[in-house]
Amino acid sequence: FNTPVSSSCVRVSPYACQRRTPLRDINRIFTDAFDIMAENYEFWESKGPRVAYQRASAVLKSLPFPIVTMKDVEDLPHLREEMKYIIEEIIEDRKSSKVEEVRSSERYKSFKIFTSIFGVGLKTTEKWYRMGYRTLEDITSSNCLKFTSMQKHGLLYYEDIASYVTKKEADAVERLIKTIIWGFVSDAIVTVTGGFRRGKNIGHDVDILITCPQKRDEIQILHKTINSLKKMNLVLFHDIVESTFDDTKRPSRYVDSLDHFQKSFLILQLQKEEENTYIHKPNKSEAQRSWKAIRVDLVVTPYEQYAFAILGWTGSQQFERDLRRFASHEKKMMLDNHALYDKSKHLQCCELQMIVYEFLGIG
Numbered sequence: 001f002n003t004p005v006s007s008s009c010v011r012v013s014p015y016a017c018q019r020r021t022p023l024r025d026i027n028r029i030f031t032d033a034f035d036i037m038a039e040n041y042e043f044w045e046s047k048g049p050r051v052a053y054q055r056a057s058a059v060l061k062s063l064p065f066p067i068v069t070m071k072d073v074e075d076l077p078h079l080r081e082e083m084k085y086i087i088e089e090i091i092e093d094r095k096s097s098k099v100e101e102v103r104s105s106e107r108y109k110s111f112k113i114f115t116s117i118f119g120v121g122l123k124t125t126e127k128w129y130r131m132g133y134r135t136l137e138d139i140t141s142s143n144c145l146k147f148t149s150m151q152k153h154g155l156l157y158y159e160d161i162a163s164y165v166t167k168k169e170a171d172a173v174e175r176l177i178k179t180i181i182w183g184f185v186s187d188a189i190v191t192v193t194g195g196f197r198r199g200k201n202i203g204h205d206v207d208i209l210i211t212c213p214q215k216r217d218e219i220q221i222l223h224k225t226i227n228s229l230k231k232m233n234l235v236l237f238h239d240i241v242e243s244t245f246d247d248t249k250r251p252s253r254y255v256d257s258l259d260h261f262q263k264s265f266l267i268l269q270l271q272k273e274e275e276n277t278y279i280h281k282p283n284k285s286e287a288q289r290s291w292k293a294i295r296v297d298l299v300v301t302p303y304e305q306y307a308f309a310i311l312g313w314t315g316s317q318q319f320e321r322d323l324r325r326f327a328s329h330e331k332k333m334m335l336d337n338h339a340l341y342d343k344s345k346h347l348q349c350c351e352l353q354m355i356v357y358e359f360l361g362i363g
């Protein structure tokens with residue numbers, strides 16, 4: 001049982017969807033470095049290098065052995081020379097000069113802070129940076145910046161949202177949402193997806209997918225749920241995006257494009273059960289409150305698209321990207337969050353995620 005796994009007996013698929021990735025990342029010192037590089041390229045909107053580093057990071061995250069020598073990585077897919085150089089630096093020095101340079105750069109640090117504000121994307125971040133803002137304090141104390149309602153709330157609850165959501169808190173949100181929804185539609189299916197469905201015990205939000213077996217039950221469900229939450233005084237912020245799904249516009253061509261389901265981005269007020277709710281040390285104002293602000297995404301899907309939606313919302317990002325790439329390159333099919341398509345004919349409805357996997361021949 002305790003035979004040490006070594007690089008010589010491991011074959012790593014170039015597709016993340018064909019790999020098993022353990023929850024605990026034993027090569028974190030390397031993957032953290034690659035994640036920082038990927039993030040920095042994202043901040044520069046360089047998509048090619050960003051995806052390359054994310055892909056390489058995902059390969060390392062799937063390794064069942066710790067990287068000790070360069071021999072351990074020589075046969076791995078998606079590792080470019082410059083990436084191997086970073087690995088070499090870390091093996092020798094415990095850190096890479098190139099990565100450290102990025103990590104300590106003013107631009108990276110500011111972008112990291114600004115993009116972590118709910119409602120702030122790259123465009124806003126770039127604008128603020130160009131205007132000379134560098135820290136969160138610069139932003140909150142500015143008299144000339146105009147904020148969207150989402151950003152205002154993102155700033156108001158910044159500390160809570162930037163701290164992690166625990167599994168316990170996610171379970172509490174799940175119970176709350178299920179109770180409300182089942183009050184309206186008793187056979188509705190409610191599933192927590194995202195990182196928590198992948199078995200993680202912390203996340204940045206709680207992603208919940210909702211569907212109703214009876215057609216038309218789902219039409220009002222999101223609005224009704226949010227109204228109930230409001231009546232309970234639990235909504236700190238909400239934004240509803242109506243469905244833009246259009247049958248004539250499929251199949252979607254863009255590998256990274258998001259979906260067209262009706263959804264709501266919320267900040268809910270969750271009662272703290274006891275101490276230990278926080279992973280970080282609570283600051284004064286948080287410690288005084290009996291509640292914590294939690295980011296929740298609610299998504300409503302038609303029943304026949306539910307399997308695809310679950311598959312698409314479970315992540316990880318790299319798994320999703322490779323699943324789509326695999327479907328298209330190896331199977332000549334197209335997969336998105338709504339359906340799986342043959343080249344010409346539309347393969348309808350699979351109620352189980354496993355059937356989707358079977359179609360694709362992976363498992």
Ligand code: 8DG
Nearest residue numbers: 194195202203204205258259312313314315316317
């Ligand atoms: P985390 O919250 O634990 O940090 O990670 P996560 O749960 O994996 O990430 P997420 O940002 O909450 O997104 C969950 C998955 O849903 C992710 O694989 C991307 C996917 N996804 C879609 N459509 C959409 C969408 O419209 N918005 C967002 N944010 N994610 C989407 O398939």
Ligand code: MN
Nearest residue numbers: 194195205207
């Ligand atoms: Mn999530």
Ligand code: MN
Nearest residue numbers: 194205207297
């Ligand atoms: Mn989310």
